[in-house]
Amino acid sequence: xxxxxxxxxxxxxxxxxIVWYGTLQPAPRSQAYEVxxxxxxxxxxxxxxxxxxxxxxxxxxxxxxxxxxxxxxxxQTHEWNGNKLVAATIVPWTSLWLFFxxxxxxxxxxxxxxxxxxxxxxxxxxx
Amino acid sequence: MATMEKAVWLQDGKGELDGLLxxxxxxxxxxxxxxxxxxxxxxxxxxxxxxxxxxxxSFRPRIYPQGSMALGTTxxxxxxxxxxxxxxxxxxPYWHWKPLALLLALYEYLKSNEKYRExxxxxxxxxxxxYADDFYMDILPAYTDVISGGTCILVPxxxxxxxxxxxxxxxxxxxxxxxxxxxxxxxEKAKPxxxxxxxxxxxxxxxxxQLLKRWRDLAFEREELAPISVVLTTLAGMHYRxxxxxxxxxxxILAGIVSTIDSADLNGQRIExxxxxxxxxxxxERWDAKPAAYIAFKQGIRKLQKDWSxxxxxxxxxxKELERLFGEYVRKVLVKRAQRLQEARKAGQLAVTSAGxxxxxxxxxxxxxxxxxxxxx
Numbered sequence: 001x002x003x004x005x006x007x008x009x010x011x012x013x014x015x016x017x018i019v020w021y022g023t024l025q026p027a028p029r030s031q032a033y034e035v036x037x038x039x040x041x042x043x044x045x046x047x048x049x050x051x052x053x054x055x056x057x058x059x060x061x062x063x064x065x066x067x068x069x070x071x072x073x074x075x076q077t078h079e080w081n082g083n084k085l086v087a088a089t090i091v092p093w094t095s096l097w098l099f100f101x102x103x104x105x106x107x108x109x110x111x112x113x114x115x116x117x118x119x120x121x122x123x124x125x126x127x
Numbered sequence: 128m129a130t131m132e133k134a135v136w137l138q139d140g141k142g143e144l145d146g147l148l149x150x151x152x153x154x155x156x157x158x159x160x161x162x163x164x165x166x167x168x169x170x171x172x173x174x175x176x177x178x179x180x181x182x183x184x185s186f187r188p189r190i191y192p193q194g195s196m197a198l199g200t201t202x203x204x205x206x207x208x209x210x211x212x213x214x215x216x217x218x219x220p221y222w223h224w225k226p227l228a229l230l231l232a233l234y235e236y237l238k239s240n241e242k243y244r245e246x247x248x249x250x251x252x253x254x255x256x257x258y259a260d261d262f263y264m265d266i267l268p269a270y271t272d273v274i275s276g277g278t279c280i281l282v283p284x285x286x287x288x289x290x291x292x293x294x295x296x297x298x299x300x301x302x303x304x305x306x307x308x309x310x311x312x313x314x315e316k317a318k319p320x321x322x323x324x325x326x327x328x329x330x331x332x333x334x335x336x337q338l339l340k341r342w343r344d345l346a347f348e349r350e351e352l353a354p355i356s357v358v359l360t361t362l363a364g365m366h367y368r369x370x371x372x373x374x375x376x377x378x379x380i381l382a383g384i385v386s387t388i389d390s391a392d393l394n395g396q397r398i399e400x401x402x403x404x405x406x407x408x409x410x411x412e413r414w415d416a417k418p419a420a421y422i423a424f425k426q427g428i429r430k431l432q433k434d435w436s437x438x439x440x441x442x443x444x445x446x447k448e449l450e451r452l453f454g455e456y457v458r459k460v461l462v463k464r465a466q467r468l469q470e471a472r473k474a475g476q477l478a479v480t481s482a483g484x485x486x487x488x489x490x491x492x493x494x495x496x497x498x499x500x501x502x503x504x
Contacts, residue, residue, distance in 0.1 A: 004481060005481050005482075005483065006481055006495055007481075007482065008284070011300070022483075023482070023483070024480050024482070024483030025483055025484055026483060026484060026485050027136075027143065027484065028139050028140040028143045028484070029140050029143050029144065029441050029445065029446075029484060030441075031443050048259065053354070055253055063503045064500065064502070065500035065501060066502060067502060067503055068503055069220065072501060073499075073501045073502040073503075074498060074500060075380055075498045075499065075501065076498075076499045076501045077501075079497070079498050079499060080159075087493065088493055089496055090481040091479070091483065091493070092477075092478070092483075092493050092494075092495040092496075093495070093498045094483075095479050095483040095484070095485055095495075096477075096495060096498075097483065097489075098483075099465070099468065100465060100469075100500075102446075103461055103462065103464075103465040106446040106447060106450075106458070106461050107458045107461050107462050107465075108458075109462050111462060111463070111465035111466050111468075111469050112465075112469060112472075113469065113499070113500070114499055114500030114501060114502075115499060115500065115501045115502065116221070118476065125462040
């Protein structure tokens with residue numbers, strides 16, 4: 001992980017679980033987001049944005065493509081497995097999510113597609 | 128010149144901002160269809176004025192556009208019609224004639240024409256042809272000013288019942304020279320209406336003027352307080368320093384305007400906005416009759432400079448700020464940009480840098496594999 005993203009640091013607990021902390025800035029004028037990725041075999045990695053606090057707009061209570069606990073959902077089940085490198089999948093997908101999140105905050109439109117496109121917070125713009 | 132391309136991924140903050148500004152200006156442009164229609168109508172009126180049986184025929188009529196179509200700074204109007212301004216210039220002995228004779232002659236001539244009769248109105252200096260589809264043409268009749276020489280003209284003014292000095296062609300030449308730096312190709316000269324440049328081909332000064340005009344359209348609720356376009360265009364041209372970057376150009380222009388205002392304030396005066404090609408003409412003179420408009424202008428431009436500086440520095444809310452200044456086209460541009468990125472993503476063309484920045488494929492970068500955003504079922 002650190003080879004690809006030197007600003008990431010890790011802490012390990014109990015040997016089967018590893019937690020990374022790092023910053024991602026998806027575009028030049030974006031903010032730098034502090035993210036936390038925790039990976040415990042055999043579960044899928046859990047991605048959280050620690051700061052800045054994720055926002056919503058209007059009367060929406062959550063951002064697109066997040067779980068109830070506020071962590072991000074950056075892939076479908078079949079798109080990831082334990083043989084894949086978190087650094088090569090979860091991290092870039094998180095950057096993508098953050099980019100589309102920023103556009104969504106600025107414009108109200110989620111342009112990153114994904115499942116459940118008719119959910120109100122998932123709407124793309126009819127441009 | 129190198130045409131700016133629409134980036135999918137972005138090199139740096141300034142490049143990203145300049146790209147956004149270019150796309151905003153593209154949205155601000157008059158549509159090609161509208162532009163071409165205007166050019167066509169101009170051609171028709173042109174023919175009528177140069178016709179052998181026209182009263183102007185024997186005075187070597189020259190017809191050329193002025194204003195935003197000639198300068199390449201046309202914006203879609205926020206509401207209402209857009210216009211094409213042009214000059215009908217004659218070599219005629221104005222010293223023998225009553226001051227308003229030419230203006231009235233032009234009015235009568237168009238009124239007598241079946242096609243244009245209902246569309247023709249007489250304004251202070253121009254004869255206006257109002258078309259049904261939100262478009263009008265303002266024709267400015269003028270004499271060659273043989274005493275001042277060059278491209279100077281004399282323009283009948285109804286309120287003053289006199290001929291006034293002007294120099295629109297000189298102005299256009301001045302603006303073009305301010306807009307171009309040595310490396311760039313020359314823009315095609317006017318007559319007839321110059322072909323519309325794509326937004327990507329426009330010079331930073333032209334974009335700056337488009338953005339200032341757009342800001343003006345949105346920022347001043349009461350139209351009579353809003354600075355007129357020629358004032359904004361001249362101030363921009365005066366203070367532009369040849370920056371290649373549109374965002375830098377706007378910063379420099381605003382800093383220059385505010386600095387001039389501050390100096391004038393110290394002397395208890397208003398700024399002068401003289402036509403650089405005809406110093407007898409002060410575009411700021413309307414402020415003498417409307418001091419409230421000058422105050423509103425000063426307040427507005429100072430605020431704009433502050434707001435713009437914050438946008439350049441960057442921060443989370445800067446896109447919202449851009450939208451506040453320049454309107455709904457900003458949102459449209461941001462969405463289009465995200466859609467372009469999405470297309471590149473689906474085509475497998477994206478990677479991230481070590482800072483997590485999304486970019487194109489390249490060595491040392493992590494390619495972004497295909498994924499689908501999901502969530503709770």
